[in-house]
Every structure is written in structure tokens, then in C-alpha cells.
Amino acid sequence: MRCARAAAFGGKKIIKTHSEIVSPKAEPTLFSLWSFFKQALRQELACSSLEAAESVHNRALLFHRLIRDTSARDYDGLAIKLGLAMWTSDGYDEITDVQVRSVYADLVALVGYDPLAELEAIDEGRPFLLG
Secondary structure (H helix, E strand, C coil), rough: CCCCCEEEEEEEEEEECHHHHHCCCHHHHHHHHHHHHHHHHHHHHHCEEEEEHHHHHHHHHHHHHHHCCCCCCHHHHHHHHHHHHHCCCCCCCCHHHHHHHHHHHHEEEHHCCCHHHHHHHHHHHCCCCCC
16 A cells, blocks of 8 residues: 655645655665565554564564664655654644644655655554554
8 A cells, every 4th residue: 555645846746655755865774664664564454363463563663663763864764754753652742743743744845755644544543552
């Protein structure tokens, strides 16, 4: 399942998927970890029992920690890290929430890719806690 996000730039729509934004300037390690994390998340959500989900959940946690600890070298990497942080957070106070969402919206407009929307599309509103 791929989530393409459209961003308007001067009346022109630009749509990028994950595979379209991987380029020599992008951080390949971070994008690889991002792909593995999403795959583990999909597998966990597809599990029918708690026992089956446990090992997959541990793998998702590992990729989450690796993404957190990997330096972003461009705006695309920053978008992935901030989107993942927003998705896993318990929320912020009202002022911080507005500021974080504003920065994230600007970053998504710059890169034309929304990792948070992609995670929400995979998750489909089901609760998922990393930790």
C-alpha cells in the first residue's frame, strides 16, 4: 500500500511516492529503515494473535529506534523523522502542537511527501504504541 501525497506549488500539483524521492542526494540508509519499518508495521497489523504480533512488533521497534538514531541529511529525511515522531507521540501541549504541525506542514510542502499520512494510511486509525 503506497500513500502518495499531493502538494500544491504555484497551482501545479506535484505527487511523490517514497520510491520517487529516493535519489543520490537522499539518505539511503534512512529510507531503507523507513521501508523496513512500514513493512513491519503492516505485518504486525495483519497478525491475528498477540503471540504472532510480538516478534513483528519487536522488529518494528528496532527500526523505529534505528530511524530515531540515524542522522537526516536532507529535508526528506527530516520529514520522515518528524512524521514518525508525531505519529508515535502522545501529543503536545496546545501551543507546541500548533508549532510542530506548522513546521511539519512546511517541511511536507518542501519535499512533496507526507510520511505521517503514509503511516496513518497503513494504520487506518487502529491504535499502535511503540514502547
